[in-house]
Amino acid sequence: MDENQVLKWRFDVSTFRLIGRDLITDRVTALFELVKNCYDANATETTIVFNNVGLEKNGESSIIIKDNGIGMSFADIRDKWMVIGTSNKRSNPYSPEPFNRKCVGEKGIGRFAVDKLGDKVNITTKQVGKNQWLDVEIDWEAYYKQSAENHDIKLFTDIENHYEFHDSENQNDHGTTLTITNVREIWLESDIKRFVEEAAKLVSPLANMSYPMQIKVVAPEYGIETIATKNLDDVNIATIDFSLDFNLSANTQDTAYFNEDTEVIEIRTIPIKSFGGIKMKVYFFDDTARRRYRKEFPNNQIDGVKIYRDGIITTPFAENESDDDKKRDILGIDKRLWKDIFDRVSTREIIGVVEITKDYNPMIIDATNRQDFVDNEQYRDLKEFIITQLDAIEGYKKYSRKKKRKENNNTLMSAGQEIQNFISSVENIAQQNPNLKDSLTPVVEQAKKTGKAVRTAIKEKKEAEEEFARKENIYMSIMSLQEYAIHITHAVRTTLNKIRDRVEYFNLFYPDPTEEDIFKRYAKEMYIEFLNVNKVIDYMLSYSQSNIQPEDIQLDETLKEIFTEYKPLFDANGITTEIIIPEKIMLRNTRQQFFRDILQNLLDNSIKAVKDSPQKIIRCTVVIEKEKLIIMLSDTGCGIPEEKRTWVFGIYNTTTQDQGGAGIGLYIVKTRVESLQGNVSIIDSEFGNIGTTVRIELPFKK
Amino acid sequence: MNYKLVFIDDNMREGNDNPFIRSIGKFKKEADISVFTDPQKGLNFVLENLNSRMIVFVDCKFDGYGLQGINILKQIREQTSLLYIVMMSANAISQIAGLDIIEMINEDYIWFFDRNNGTVTDACNLIDKIRNLWTTRFDCVLEQWLIRHPEDNNKEAYSELSTGKTYTWTDILIQLRLQTPVGKSFEQKLNEYYIYQLDRSIK
Numbered sequence: 001m002d003e004n005q006v007l008k009w010r011f012d013v014s015t016f017r018l019i020g021r022d023l024i025t026d027r028v029t030a031l032f033e034l035v036k037n038c039y040d041a042n043a044t045e046t047t048i049v050f051n052n053v054g055l056e057k058n059g060e061s062s063i064i065i066k067d068n069g070i071g072m073s074f075a076d077i078r079d080k081w082m083v084i085g086t087s088n089k090r091s092n093p094y095s096p097e098p099f100n101r102k103c104v105g106e107k108g109i110g111r112f113a114v115d116k117l118g119d120k121v122n123i124t125t126k127q128v129g130k131n132q133w134l135d136v137e138i139d140w141e142a143y144y145k146q147s148a149e150n151h152d153i154k155l156f157t158d159i160e161n162h163y164e165f166h167d168s169e170n171q172n173d174h175g176t177t178l179t180i181t182n183v184r185e186i187w188l189e190s191d192i193k194r195f196v197e198e199a200a201k202l203v204s205p206l207a208n209m210s211y212p213m214q215i216k217v218v219a220p221e222y223g224i225e226t227i228a229t230k231n232l233d234d235v236n237i238a239t240i241d242f243s244l245d246f247n248l249s250a251n252t253q254d255t256a257y258f259n260e261d262t263e264v265i266e267i268r269t270i271p272i273k274s275f276g277g278i279k280m281k282v283y284f285f286d287d288t289a290r291r292r293y294r295k296e297f298p299n300n301q302i303d304g305v306k307i308y309r310d311g312i313i314t315t316p317f318a319e320n321e322s323d324d325d326k327k328r329d330i331l332g333i334d335k336r337l338w339k340d341i342f343d344r345v346s347t348r349e350i351i352g353v354v355e356i357t358k359d360y361n362p363m364i365i366d367a368t369n370r371q372d373f374v375d376n377e378q379y380r381d382l383k384e385f386i387i388t389q390l391d392a393i394e395g396y397k398k399y400s401r402k403k404k405r406k407e408n409n410n411t412l413m414s415a416g417q418e419i420q421n422f423i424s425s426v427e428n429i430a431q432q433n434p435n436l437k438d439s440l441t442p443v444v445e446q447a448k449k450t451g452k453a454v455r456t457a458i459k460e461k462k463e464a465e466e467e468f469a470r471k472e473n474i475y476m477s478i479m480s481l482q483e484y485a486i487h488i489t490h491a492v493r494t495t496l497n498k499i500r501d502r503v504e505y506f507n508l509f510y511p512d513p514t515e516e517d518i519f520k521r522y523a524k525e526m527y528i529e530f531l532n533v534n535k536v537i538d539y540m541l542s543y544s545q546s547n548i549q550p551e552d553i554q555l556d557e558t559l560k561e562i563f564t565e566y567k568p569l570f571d572a573n574g575i576t577t578e579i580i581i582p583e584k585i586m587l588r589n590t591r592q593q594f595f596r597d598i599l600q601n602l603l604d605n606s607i608k609a610v611k612d613s614p615q616k617i618i619r620c621t622v623v624i625e626k627e628k629l630i631i632m633l634s635d636t637g638c639g640i641p642e643e644k645r646t647w648v649f650g651i652y653n654t655t656t657q658d659q660g661g662a663g664i665g666l667y668i669v670k671t672r673v674e675s676l677q678g679n680v681s682i683i684d685s686e687f688g689n690i691g692t693t694v695r696i697e698l699p700f701k702k
Numbered sequence: 703m704n705y706k707l708v709f710i711d712d713n714m715r716e717g718n719d720n721p722f723i724r725s726i727g728k729f730k731k732e733a734d735i736s737v738f739t740d741p742q743k744g745l746n747f748v749l750e751n752l753n754s755r756m757i758v759f760v761d762c763k764f765d766g767y768g769l770q771g772i773n774i775l776k777q778i779r780e781q782t783s784l785l786y787i788v789m790m791s792a793n794a795i796s797q798i799a800g801l802d803i804i805e806m807i808n809e810d811y812i813w814f815f816d817r818n819n820g821t822v823t824d825a826c827n828l829i830d831k832i833r834n835l836w837t838t839r840f841d842c843v844l845e846q847w848l849i850r851h852p853e854d855n856n857k858e859a860y861s862e863l864s865t866g867k868t869y870t871w872t873d874i875l876i877q878l879r880l881q882t883p884v885g886k887s888f889e890q891k892l893n894e895y896y897i898y899q900l901d902r903s904i905k
Binding site: 493494497501502504505508509518521522 | 713719720721722724725728792817818821822
């Protein structure tokens, strides 16, 4: 073919920059990319030195990235490094033997990263066994100048770069040093600290530690000389921690929960979830531990749960936002925070490491914008699983708060007693030594005053607690009413729409003798719908008439009453019910409304749960065991996964969001049961493999 | 000018005796109305009849079914982008998940009907509005033409060079409605041809 008929793609230096800047948005990410390359090159030590990068320059600015990795050959530089768009790592995802590290810099953007950082770069590299170091110099600014001065399009691909070899003193030396000069942007102390923080997260302390890489960061002008990489011991100042593993052959995944009886976080196993088996370690820091952590790791923050793939932090977590408030909360942990401010765990209190692998968790995929994962069912399940695990810590937090309050109470009570003892002792001394009486009288007077103040304090504290409990009750009532209002409005609206369609038909087409039957039918249907609306409203009114004063109740009758009120709903949904109460049960000085709240919320849940079941049964069993009253409510519904049996009792935690569940029902049940001095739990279903059984235990004296 | 009106809504248990459906039937006598309470059956019907002119009313929420309104929309759109779809909901639009709304907005030929506040007249106006669009659409113009000129139905309209396969005008209409590569490319070529012809005649 004639040479004149051939067209070639060529591009100038600005195109290169344009692509680079789209790929790498900030300098910390750029540097991070280069450090990733060191890791991929089997480096065990990487040092980053910042020279004169701040505002006050005392010499030439440079950033030096020096590693002891495998280095590059001349051919590597010519055919790989200098060819835009290649990524050797794409075809060969593991670093060379014996490290076999899973490569990180898959996208081949290291070259762009260099340009982002500075105008000029010098690459010095050597492979083991070679007797010469290779030096390559690349000067982006010169490219620009040339094209500007010549008023001519100077193509990037036409520019030649200088290289030379020089002898090595030691044949066994190896590694690559990138010296970036004419640093493009100013690096403040905070920028470097931010980089240290990122670099610390490059490799999980939980990863296979056979071939760790240490990252050292040096910035003489800010007095920084620190090892960025963390190891497991760095995080042992946590208040509590737990680890989860999985077993592929047994198809089990660990899941954590807080056991209130043993007062510790325990692990149980569930079948491996859709996203595949994962390892997870979570460290929780209370106020004291947080202060200690900040002191020991001033460069680090406690910043939530991060996901590592094959030992390397996944990209959504690697790029950072300097403003804490804007900091991305990819897993949605803080998004739930406002809902229950006291007991929710926030990303400021935990460090978590979730270990996934390409092989076991192939469906957790980085999104192309590098800011999240691809939204698929497996990722949603993973997020939910991670948040469920935090519930164990929330259980611990709640328990500790309660314990602390109790301890405070005890301290206050014993303080009162100790003052009394003190007064008696002093009075004793005064009796035995009459000459001291005058001096001791003011001491006794003062102690009596203090004793009185302590008694008042105890009284006030008790009143404040009662007031708090009362307010919490009101709050709960309002919330249950809100959920209730949603149900009611939906029910009323459906009925009204049915009536509206029929009225509209009358309005449009009446009279029409040929359709007399249809008009009669619609009139009848409207009447039935009116009756339904009436029923709903009666039910709503009965709710407002109840009170929460202590009273004696006949439990068997109350239960039957509630089931009778629900009969229309049971009938409409084709649900069979069964109540098993062996005897009449009288409860003294209790709260009827609490039993109603408990039962109604449980029944509402069961009705939702059995919706799609072929056999719809709800069964309530009441038994008396020693000094305990046991109420069990079982259904043949969709069931609650084992790992969520504790979680579902938390406020706003729901497994039926799609059906309008707001996650308030079981919370009310739990708080009501607790205010009756009982406890509630989800146990294995009475129906075997299907459904749910909720077991309530209340203190009971015949 | 017959067309199909399809309603997929689990609340319309009375079928054709549902007052809303009856009212529409009285106003739109030329329409052939079908009602489905099972979303899967409704979707199957629509997919089997893609070669007819049709407006599909789909409820957004189906209690107790895995298949939801938005899934029906997506599955229809996988087959054709031409079909007119009216999403219906008894919930306020603010109660519909944001992502679902985005999916709806990003589709062509889609409308929303508020089942709480919309009257039968509103629904009929919406149907008229959609039908007005038909008058200019190529597949509808062709359909009208073939009704007026039945003798053209089996005439060869197009022959594919690569395969030698020939298509009659009736075949082409089906290909257009199903949005097959042949249908799309035929419409494009024909439009280009007319521009070319008009351009030449002006000169």
